[in-house]
Amino acid sequence: MSVLSKYVDRIAETCEQNGLTKHAFSYALVTSAIVALTIKVTIPYVIQNSQHGSIKKAKTKVNNNGALTPTETNGDGSEEDLQLAEAEKLLVAQQLKKKTTIEPGLNKAFLKQLGMLVKIMIPQPLCYETGLLSVHTFCLISRTFLSIYVAALEGALVKFIVRKDIRQFALVLLKWFGIAIPATFVNSMIRFLESKLALAFRTRLVRHSYRLYFKNQNYYRVSNLDGRIENADHRLTEDISVFASSVAHLYSSLTKPCFDLMLIGLALMRSSRKMKANILTGPALSVSVIALTAHILRVVSPKFGQLVSEEANRYGYLRHIHSRIITNAEEIAFYGGHRVEMHQLRQAYNRLVNQMTTIFNQKLWFIMLEQFFMKYVWSGTGMIMVSLPILTGNSSPSAGPLTDRDNSAHAESSVSERTQYLTTARNLLISAADAIERLMSSYKEIVALAGYTYRVAGMMDVFEETSQGIYCKTSVAQSDDQSNGIIEFRNGKPIAKGRIIYTDDPKNMSISLREVPVVTPNCDIVVPKLTLCIEPGIHLLITGPNGCGKSSLFRILSGLWPIYAGELHIPRPVEDVPCMFYIPQRPYMSIGSLCDQIIYPDTRDDMKRKKITEDELRHILKLVSLEHIAQRDSFDVVRDWKDILSGGEKQRMAVARLFYHKPRYALLDECTSAVSIDVESSIYEIAKGMGITLLTITHRPTLWKYHTHILEFDGLGNWQFRKMSSNEQQAEKFKPQTTS
Numbered sequence: 194m195s196v197l198s199k200y201v202d203r204i205a206e207t208c209e210q211n212g213l214t215k216h217a218f219s220y221a222l223v224t225s226a227i228v229a230l231t232i233k234v235t236i237p238y239v240i241q242n243s244q245h246g247s248i249k250k251a252k253t254k255v256n257n258n259g260a261l262t263p264t265e266t267n268g269d270g271s272e273e274d275l276q277l278a279e280a281e282k283l284l285v286a287q288q289l290k291k292k293t294t295i296e297p298g299l300n301k302a303f304l305k306q307l308g309m310l311v312k313i314m315i316p317q318p319l320c321y322e323t324g325l326l327s328v329h330t331f332c333l334i335s336r337t338f339l340s341i342y343v344a345a346l347e348g349a350l351v352k353f354i355v356r357k358d359i360r361q362f363a364l365v366l367l368k369w370f371g372i373a374i375p376a377t378f379v380n381s382m383i384r385f386l387e388s389k390l391a392l393a394f395r396t397r398l399v400r401h402s403y404r405l406y407f408k409n410q411n412y413y414r415v416s417n418l419d420g421r422i423e424n425a426d427h428r429l430t431e432d433i434s435v436f437a438s439s440v441a442h443l444y445s446s447l448t449k450p451c452f453d454l455m456l457i458g459l460a461l462m463r464s465s466r467k468m469k470a471n472i473l474t475g476p477a478l479s480v481s482v483i484a485l486t487a488h489i490l491r492v493v494s495p496k497f498g499q500l501v502s503e504e505a506n507r508y509g510y511l512r513h514i515h516s517r518i519i520t521n522a523e524e525i526a527f528y529g530g531h532r533v534e535m536h537q538l539r540q541a542y543n544r545l546v547n548q549m550t551t552i553f554n555q556k557l558w559f560i561m562l563e564q565f566f567m568k569y570v571w572s573g574t575g576m577i578m579v580s581l582p583i584l585t586g587n588s589s590p591s592a593g594p595l596t597d598r599d600n601s602a603h604a605e606s607s608v609s610e611r612t613q614y615l616t617t618a619r620n621l622l623i624s625a626a627d628a629i630e631r632l633m634s635s636y637k638e639i640v641a642l643a644g645y646t647y648r649v650a651g652m653m654d655v656f657e658e659t660s661q662g663i664y665c666k667t668s669v670a671q672s673d674d675q676s677n678g679i680i681e682f683r684n685g686k687p688i689a690k691g692r693i694i695y696t697d698d699p700k701n702m703s704i705s706l707r708e709v710p711v712v713t714p715n716c717d718i719v720v721p722k723l724t725l726c727i728e729p730g731i732h733l734l735i736t737g738p739n740g741c742g743k744s745s746l747f748r749i750l751s752g753l754w755p756i757y758a759g760e761l762h763i764p765r766p767v768e769d770v771p772c773m774f775y776i777p778q779r780p781y782m783s784i785g786s787l788c789d790q791i792i793y794p795d796t797r798d799d800m801k802r803k804k805i806t807e808d809e810l811r812h813i814l815k816l817v818s819l820e821h822i823a824q825r826d827s828f829d830v831v832r833d834w835k836d837i838l839s840g841g842e843k844q845r846m847a848v849a850r851l852f853y854h855k856p857r858y859a860l861l862d863e864c865t866s867a868v869s870i871d872v873e874s875s876i877y878e879i880a881k882g883m884g885i886t887l888l889t890i891t892h893r894p895t896l897w898k899y900h901t902h903i904l905e906f907d908g909l910g911n912w913q914f915r916k917m918s919s920n921e922q923q924a925e926k927f928k929p930q931t932t933s
């Protein structure tokens with residue numbers, strides 16, 4: 194700094210010699226500094242706006258064409274970058290189209306969302322969280338009192354040093370050490386309670402969102418039927434955790450400085466009064482300076498909420514790509530697709546880095562300005578505030594004749610008093626400045642919190658809507674013309690007008706569909722109207738070309754896909770006898786032991802309640818020719834069954850589940866395609882013998898003979914439901930692969 198000022202002095206002298214006054218030079222210097230600062234502050238906004246404009250143009254292109262055809266590239270990103278951005282945004286584009294889209298920031302919507310989340314985190318006035326909050330608040334207030342006491346002690350220490358009073362000095366020093374024990378304990382307690390509070394909030398939020406996530410098969414609906422949340426896992430883990438921590442942190446970083454300011458202000462006023470000075474000038478000056486600087490900071494502050502929300506989006510996308518690679522590792526390895534995958538991973542990472550760099554860049558200038566105000570402008574104001582009582586105070590000796598000795602004693606005492614006042618006031622001011630700095634930087638945290646609030650509250654809103662059957666997907670056919678009047682739309686969203694009716698009549702255990710259309714989540718109509726009745730004992734074979742809607746029918750029967758019209762009548766499941774049990778082509782292996790695989794989705798307790806023994810499980814395994822697995826391992830051994838069992842073994846394990854649950858209807862979706870024909874035949878025989886009605890999708894003619902009826906789709910929306918002729922049942926003899 195001194196080198197710089199010498200350099201400036203030298204230039205000023207040179208200018209003076211050339212006829213320019215020192216005044217004119219300093220005006221020019223200050224003006225150019227202000228102009229430079231203005232340019233620095235405004236340029237990021239100009240760049241940001243122009244980038245926003247170009248991305249918007251590209252987005253319009255996508256929305257208009259309904260395809261990813263970005264034509265614009267911005268300065269720092271390639272076309273590929275933009276494509277990736279669009280891929281990230283594709284699933285939330287529906288939301289962006291809506292006029293009601295809320296941008297994360299410090300606004301009414303944020304307060305509403307925060308209020309909603311606070312109600313979840315603190316469900317009632319008297320609960321564990323309010324207990325924690327009360328203890329935390331008590332610790333925060335105690336810490337403020339301790340700070341004031343320590344400042345007073347330090348003032349007294351200096352006073353006794355100036356007075357050379359060793360005895361008093363030693364006494365106060367002892368007190369100072371004594372206070373250190375509770376002070377450090379309270380400090381540590383504050384951090385401990387903040388972590389406990391964050392964990393308690395997180396637990397409440399996690400419990401609530403898990404409840405919603407598993408309500409009405411939401412975990413399926415959110416990722417398959419709705420397009421607003423791409424990475425629910427990221428929101429359920431990372432976002433909730435960061436949100437809870439930042440709420441807990443904000444509580445202490447907002448309340449503690451407020452207490453500090455209040456009590457320190459009072460303490461400062463008291464010491465000003467002691468110095469017989471005006472107690473209002475100092476605080477009035479400091480309040481005006483702080484209000485002004487705070488306003489400037491607010492105006493120039495970058496939109497940290499949006500920036501943080503976008504960063505979380507990109508981070509979520511990166512994790513999503515990672516988890517896709519882990520899930521599909523074998524397929525990628527067989528294809529040798531590592532180059533493509535790595536490229537996508539790099540792109541996603543680069544986009545995250547770009548966003549983080551933008552945030553760092555924005556922070557650089559903002560923090561510089563913030564520090565300038567807080568460290569220099571405020572310190573200067575503090576110095577004026579502290580010196581005012583001494584400079585304007587009336588501490589002259591009282592009237593009356595005084596000897597020289599009296600005068601010198603009085604002078605000595607008032608010097609030590611003033612030193613004590615200055616030291617105490619300085620310490621208090623440092624604490625107050627620290628408190629204000631924390632309050633100001635909390636603003637940044639609040640804005641960042643707005644980003645997380647937007648993501649967490651948005652997730653809960655989507656969960657609520659999807660659980661009620663309200664979906665939003667990007668590429669849905671949104672007009673009645675496109676859907677031929679089969680689907681009705683309201684506010685651009687399709688309405689599921691169809692009804693599921695559960696029948697309780699034990700004499701009527703049939704499944705019947707009445708004019709139910711098969712509609713995909715994108716609102717493509719696969720079959721316009723389907724009417725059929727499946728009685729127990731009607732073993733139905735479902736055939737048709739690929740993509741004709743066979744599996745979709747199962748999704749509708751299981752209640753996974755909404756019914757847009759007509760009626761579906763199904764028997765109400767009674768305890769221990771499920772109505773339908775679905776077995777997919779790619780069986781799902783759960784985490785757990787061999788026993789857990791067979792009884793899934795039952796638990797061990799359910800199994801005990803049903804009084805099923807391990808011998809019975811062994812028998813079930815024998816029925817599907819898997820007894821060797823039980824011989825190899827015990828039923829309790831936990832393994833990664835997904836990797837340990839072969840494709841055919843996994844399919845047989847899934848059939849073992851069917852034999853364990855013995856449902857009324859089995860929905861078999863090519864579930865034995867990898868099982869040898871002899872085992873497959875015996876499985877079908879046993880299932881029929883158990884009284885299970887089969888609804889089978891298969892391309893194998895060998896299975897036709899186990900069925901009595903056939904449902905044929907032609908792939909154009911037409912279908913035929915009829916009894917099979919005896920010739921068709923013997924199809925395997927003369928019709929090796931045909932379906933319809």
Ligand SMILES: Nc1ncnc2c1ncn2[C@@H]1O[C@H](COP(=O)(O)OP(=O)(O)OP(=O)(O)O)[C@@H](O)[C@H]1O
Pocket residue numbers: 417713714715719737738739740741742743744745746
């Ligand atoms: N989650 C989904 N979102 C959007 N469309 C889907 C979804 N699942 C399936 N579809 C579409 O629905 C149509 C019917 O699919 P479905 O799975 O019922 O075919 P399928 O007859 O079982 O075919 P395959 O014999 O190949 O298994 C297909 O055009 C498919 O693209």
